[in-house]
Amino acid sequence: MSTRMPSPAHEAIAYPYETWPAPATSTAVASGVHWLRMPLPFVLNHINLWLLEDAGGWSIVDSGLCTPQIRDLWLALHAGVMGGRPVRRLIITHYHPDHFGQAAWLMEQFGCELWMTGPEYRMAARAITDDDYDDDAMRLAFFQRHGLQEDRLQVLRSWGGSYRRGVAGLPAGFMPLHDGTRLTIGGHEWQVITGQGHSPDHATLYCAALGLLIAGDQVLPGITPHVGVWHFEPDADPIRLYLASLERFTGLPPDTLVLPAHGAPFTGLHPRLAALAGHHAQRFDLLVHSCSQSRSAADVLAPLFRRRLSAHQLYFAMSEAIAHLNHLHFDGRLVRTHDADDRYRYQRA
Numbered sequence: 624m625s626t627r628m629p630s631p632a633h634e635a636i637a638y639p640y641e642t643w644p645a646p647a648t649s650t651a652v653a654s655g656v657h658w659l660r661m662p663l664p665f666v667l668n669h670i671n672l673w674l675l676e677d678a679g680g681w682s683i684v685d686s687g688l689c690t691p692q693i694r695d696l697w698l699a700l701h702a703g704v705m706g707g708r709p710v711r712r713l714i715i716t717h718y719h720p721d722h723f724g725q726a727a728w729l730m731e732q733f734g735c736e737l738w739m740t741g742p743e744y745r746m747a748a749r750a751i752t753d754d755d756y757d758d759d760a761m762r763l764a765f766f767q768r769h770g771l772q773e774d775r776l777q778v779l780r781s782w783g784g785s786y787r788r789g790v791a792g793l794p795a796g797f798m799p800l801h802d803g804t805r806l807t808i809g810g811h812e813w814q815v816i817t818g819q820g821h822s823p824d825h826a827t828l829y830c831a832a833l834g835l836l837i838a839g840d841q842v843l844p845g846i847t848p849h850v851g852v853w854h855f856e857p858d859a860d861p862i863r864l865y866l867a868s869l870e871r872f873t874g875l876p877p878d879t880l881v882l883p884a885h886g887a888p889f890t891g892l893h894p895r896l897a898a899l900a901g902h903h904a905q906r907f908d909l910l911v912h913s914c915s916q917s918r919s920a921a922d923v924l925a926p927l928f929r930r931r932l933s934a935h936q937l938y939f940a941m942s943e944a945i946a947h948l949n950h951l952h953f954d955g956r957l958v959r960t961h962d963a964d965d966r967y968r969y970q971r972a
Contacts, residue, residue: 635891636891636894637889637890638887638888639890644658644660645660646660646661646662646696649700649704652880653834655810655811656673656674657674657675657704659673661696662692664690666933666935666936669885670688670722672684672687674700674704675809677711677809678711680710680711682710682714682808683714684716685723685839686724687724687725688725689725689728694728697729710734712798712808714806714826715737715826716743716837716840717821717822717825717826718739718746718747718750718822718823719840722840723739726794730794736797737798738799738800738806739797740824740825741824746822751790756855758854761854761855762854763776763780764854766941769920770919770920770921770968771921802816806828814829817868818841819861820848820863820864821841821848821849825841825868827841827872834876834878835879836879836882837882838882840884841868841872842869842892842896843883844886844889844895845885846886847902848899849939849943850865850943850946851942851946852949858949859946860949862903862946862950865903866903869896873896875892877892878890910926910947910948911956911971914951914969916970917962917969920944920969923948948969956972958971958972
C-alpha cells in the first residue's frame with residue numbers, strides 16, 4: 624500500500640511519481656535504480672535510501688537510522704525485493720545518523736564494503752568516540768552564550784548522547800570517495816560531486832547516462848537542508864560553504880531527476896538551486912533588519928522560525944540562527960559584540 628504525495632510546492636518543481644514506496648517495498652526510478660523509504664521518529668518522519676543493481680548483487684546508498692524497525696525492514700528487503708543477492712557496497716552520503724546509523728550493522732550482516740568521504744568518516748568517528756562532541760554542558764553553555772535563557776535550556780538537557788544512540792557503531796575502515804571520483808555500478812558510471820555546509824564533505828552521485836542525481840541532503844525539494852554552527856567549531860561559516868557548493872550542480876542538465884534523502888524524487892534542479900540560494904538571501908535581509916538594535920541568536924528565533932519549536936527543533940534552530948549571524952558578521956553586515964554577561968550580541972553595521 625502506498626501513500627499519495629502532496630502536490631508540488633512550486634510550479635517549476637515536478638514530481639513524476641504519484642505514490643511513494645511502502646515499507647519493505649521499492650519503486651524503480653530508472654534501470655537498475657530502486658527507491659526505498661524508511662521511517663524516522665521525528666517531525667521529518669522518513670528518509671529515502673537507494674538500491675543500485677551491481678554485478679549480480681547490490682550497492683546501497685545510505686543506511687537509515689539505527690533502530691530495530693529499520694533492521695527488520697532491511698532483512699525483509701533482502702529476502703524480498705533484493706532476492707537474497709549479495710550486497711557489494713554501502714555508499715554513505717554523509718555521517719548524520721539517519722544516513723550512517725545502520726552502516727556497521729549492514730557491513731556485518733552482508734559483508735559489504737563501506738564507501739564515503741574521509742571528512743565524513745572522521746566526523747562520524749569523532750561523534751562516536753569524543754565525549755566533547757555530544758556533551759550537554761558544552762552545548763548548552765554555547766547556546767547560553769548566544770542568549771538562550773534557562774527555561775529554554777532546560778528542555779535540551781537530555782540531548783547528550785543522541786548521536787551514539789542513533790548509530791550501530793564505527794566501522795573499522797572505509798574506501799575513500801573524493802570530489803570527481805567515478806564509480807562503475809551496474810554498468811553505468813556515477814560521478815561523485817561533494818558539497819559542504821550541511822556536513823563536512825557530503826557526497827552526491829550523478830549518472831549522466833541515466834540522468835539521475837542522488838542528492839542526499841544537499842538538495843531537497845520541499846525544505847532547506849539544515850546548516851548550523853556547533854560548540855566544537857563556534858566561529859564556523861558553513862552557509863558560505865553551502866552556497867558555494869550549490870554552484871557545483873548548476874552545470875547538470877535541466878531535466879536531471881533528483882533523488883533526495885527527504886521528500887520525493889523531482890525535476891526542476893535549476894529552479895530549486897535558485898530557490899535554496901534565495902531562501903538564505905531572504906534570511907540574511909530579515910536578520911539585518913531585525914538587528915537594527917542589538918540582538919542575540921535566541922532573540923532572532925521568533926522572526927526566523929514563525930512557529931512554536933519543540934525541543935528537537937529548538938536545538939537545530941539555535942545552531943542555524945548562529946550560522947546565519949556568523950555569516951553576516953564575517954561578511955561585515957553585522958557587528959558582533961559582548962554584553963556585560965559575556966553573551967554575544969549582533970547589530971547592523
